[in-house]
Amino acid sequence: MSDVSEERLASAKRIFLQPRNATHRQYEALRAYFVEECSAAEVAERFGYTPGTVRVMAAQLRKNPDRPFFLPTVKGPQADVKRDPVRERIIALRKQNFSVPDIQRLLAEEGVERSVGGIWTLLHEEGFARLPRRRTADRPQILRPEAAAAADVRLLDLSPRRVQTKFAGLYLFLPFLARIPFDTIHEELGLPGTKMVPAPHAVRSLLALKLWGKARHSRVMSEVLDEGLALFSGLNVIPKRALLTQYSSRIDPASYGPWLRRWHEALGAIGLAGGSSFDLDFHTIPFHGEDALVEKHYVSKRSRRQKGILAFLARDADTRVFCYVDAQCRKDTQADAILQFARFWHERTGHYPQELIFDSKLTTYTNLSWLNEKGISFITLRRRSKKMLGEIQETPASAWRRITLPGLSRSYRTPRVLDQRITLSHYDGPIRELVVADLGHEEPTLILTNQLSRSPARLVTRYAERMVIENAIADAIDFFHMDALSSTVPMKVTCDLQLTLMASTLYRLLGTTVGHGYETAKARHIFDDLVDASGSLHLTQDAIEVRLHKRARNPYLINAGFATMDEPIPWLGNKRLRFVFG
Secondary structure, eight states, X not given: OOHHHHXXXXXXXXXHHSOSSHHHHHHHHXXXXXXXXXXXXXXXXXXXXXXXXXXXXXXXXXXXXXXXXXXXXXXXXXXXXXXXXXXXXXXXXXXXXXXXXXXXXXXXXXXXXXXXXXXXXXXXXXXXXXXXXXXXXXXXXXXXXXOOOOOOGGGOOOSSEEEEEXXXXXXGGHHHHHTTTHHHHHHHTTOOOOSSSOHHHHHHHHHHHHHHOSSOGGGGGGGTTOHHHHHHHXXXXXXXXXXXXXHGGGSOGGGHHHHHHHHHHHHHHTTOOOOSEEEEEEEEEXXXXXXXXSOEEEETXXXXXXXXXXXXXXXXXXXXXXXXXXXXEOTTTGGGHHHHHHHHHHHHHSSOOSEEEOOTXXXXXXXXXXXXXXXXXXXXXXXXXXXXXXXXXXXXGGGOEEOOXXXXXXXXXXXXXXXXXXXXXXXXXXXXXXXXXXXXXXXXXXXXXXXXXXXXXXXXXXXXXXXXXXXXXXXXXHHSOTTOOOTTSOOOHHHHHXXXXXXXXXXXXXXXXXXXXXXXXXXXXXXXXXXXXXXXEEEOSSEEEEEEOOOTTHHHHHHTTGGGOOEEEGXXXXXXXXXXXX
16 A cells, blocks of 8 residues: 555544544544443543543433434525515615614514614625714604703793693792892802803702702703793703703812802801701712722722712701712812811801811821810710720729710610820820720720810710711712712712702701601601692792692691792792692
């Protein structure tokens, strides 16, 4: 036999001895096992299996001896994909100038489901280009959403008529807004506005959506035809999503400080005077974009650090409303946020806040010394180290004393207290430290304060009340969507926090006016019971009658004086606002 013949024979043998795919390999292994009667070990060594795998394959073949190892040969003409009736239908529709979404809709009506991407891929394969932008007259006549008019204050219609609205309960806030110079404040601040949508009307539109609390301003398109929502703002229709989402980007950052001051001054003039004690806290608003300039901060609800905007909030302990927000905090300046608030309060009222309550991570001992120099009382926590905990454990029992905390609902009413004066680095003078044990925690709580004569029971109780600010922040997250910020929502954090502060204040005013426990109720509770009410607006020559449907809590509103209210609304032609309860 020639050398050429031997090479061809060896090449042919390799086809069987060196299978090229898994199915061929299994076939040759099983053939050697059953036909050549090789052992499992020999087959495994030849074809790269384990003996156990060979035995398993043999058992499967005995169980299913008709297993196909070779693909059947298909005779006759193959199916032509280009003659697919659905494909021909898509091409025919495109030749009629239907867009891809139109083609998808027409196919769905015929019972054929195709994705937009699949339709476009097919058209691209057939050589079709994208359709040029068409005029409305050139588009297919199909059912489309009804378009609302453009927002224009000059087209506001106050002629006598009747308007049905689901936002009738929103008008409960109008008396408070009418008693303050709302339009004057926002015009003097120089906030952005146009002849069609002046600044006060734009802010009222954003505030109305924040007060309603059921959806972000980006969802306003579903409510553009509700005249009740537009009349609340003083417009013919509510501004569209594009204006509302971009408005905050046009606001000068320097305007927020004066805006905050003017708002609180106006509320103080109508009876919401500020208190003297404030609860302070940080809150991280998660950010879901890819901006490298956004720092990572600790997010408590997720127990991890992630990109976010660190916001500083101050809550008035007496009125239970947010009185200060700052979304410009960064890691290198966050410890000084408390000083900025103290200066803001001094600039607004002429004196520093009387008392500040905050946790141990909010500021430094140096800043505590500054607060003490300015005569500002504070209560905070001290971070515990192993050394301090060891010293506390070694303290004799005679140094501790029992105190009784007020409140019958407390589970731990008689904690042990170690009251002492200590010195701290970077803090001038002595400072008082309370070590509180038996409060239900594994480790004792260390309280620092410069109030040297106040009783331990009152100090512990006052710091415990600070935890209410966390409930208020949770309420703002839940109802006012304070955390619903991301790269897909072009709403600046500072503007959103300012609107949240304004909305929470108005809810507190309404709750205080109604009484019956609503003074301290959460915004969502007030909304569900009082504000979430549909009705009708009856416009007459000199008045706007808000007729609310019959509800279980209407007697509370009647008792609060809303039934006899007769308040002129400046931005609605000075028509007098009246309420009628069904």
